[in-house]
Amino acid sequence: MPMSELIIETARLLMRPPQMEDFEDLYEMWSDAEVIRHVTGYPLTREDVWSRLLRSFGHWAAMGFGHWVVTEKANGSFVGEVGFVQYKRGISAEFDRAPEIGWMLARRAQRLGYASEAVDAALHWADVRWPGSDTVCIISPENVESLRLGDKFRYRVDHEGIYKQKPILVCRRATQHQE
Template structure:
C-alpha cells in the first residue's frame, strides 16, 4: 500500500492509470527533462517509470507518489524515494534517494517545497531516521535551492554514468533516529 499524505494544498498518492497522460506530457517537455538525461520520454517510457515508482513500495517499503492539488485533483508532478542501485562514485546503494519532477505549470508556486517537506517528514517516521540522498545536475539551480532548503546540507561531487553530478545528503534526523532506536524490532 502506498501511503496517502495530505498537506495544506497537496495530496501525495500512488500512481493510477489515469496519470499516464499528464505524466507523459510532463516528461515530454524539454525544459523538464534537460536535467534528467536530456531526452524527452515516450509514452511507453513514462508508463514504465510510473510502474517502477509504484512497484518500489512493494519491494523496498518506499517509492514515488503522484503530487496532486488538493482543491481540484490536478496533476502537478511526482516526488519520492528510490534505490536504483546506481553505479556511481561515491556509492549510494542502500540509501533512500529522493527525487522530484514537477510539470511546468506547477513550478514556481511552492508545490515542490511543500511536497518534498511532506515526503521527508514521512521518511523521518517510516524509515527510522535514515540518511537521505539526492543527485542533481550542476545546472539545475531550482532543484539545488530546493535541496538546500529541505535540509540536504552536505554537497559533494560525484560521478554517475561517467559524468559529474552533485550528490546531496540529508543527515538522519536525530529525533527520528532516536525514536527508531527506542522502538523494539
C-alpha cells in the same frame, strides 16, 4: 501497508501512489524538454514513461515506498511526482543503501511553492518511517532551482560525480543527531 498510510495530505496537495490513470499526465511532464533538461537531458518517449510508471508500481509493491503522484487538493490537477527510490545506480555502496529522494513538477505547477510543500511532507513521512536514517539525492550542478530546494531541506553536497556520462552532485541529508 494500508493505503491510508501511503496517502499524504498537505494544506494544498494530495500525494498518493501512482495509478494507471496517471500515465498521460506523467507522459506530458516527462516529455517536456524544458522540465527534464537537467534530469535526462532529453524528452522521454511514451515507452520510457510507461516503464517508469511500472517501475514505480514495483517500488511500492516490493519496498513499501516509491514516488507519490502529487495533485492539487482543490481541483485534482496534476502537479508532479515526489518520493523515494532505490535504483541501485552504482554511484557508491553507501548511496545505493540509502533512500533516494527525487522531485519533478509539471511546468504549470512550478514556482508555486508546491515542490517545497511536497518535499517537506515526504521528508516528514520518511523521518517517521526511517528514523535516524540519512537520505540522498543527485542533482545536476546546473539545476540551480533543485539545488536551492535541496539546501532548504538540509541536503548538502557529499561529493561530485558522473552518472550516465553527466556531471552530478551527490547530496546527503544527514539525520539531525549527526550534523
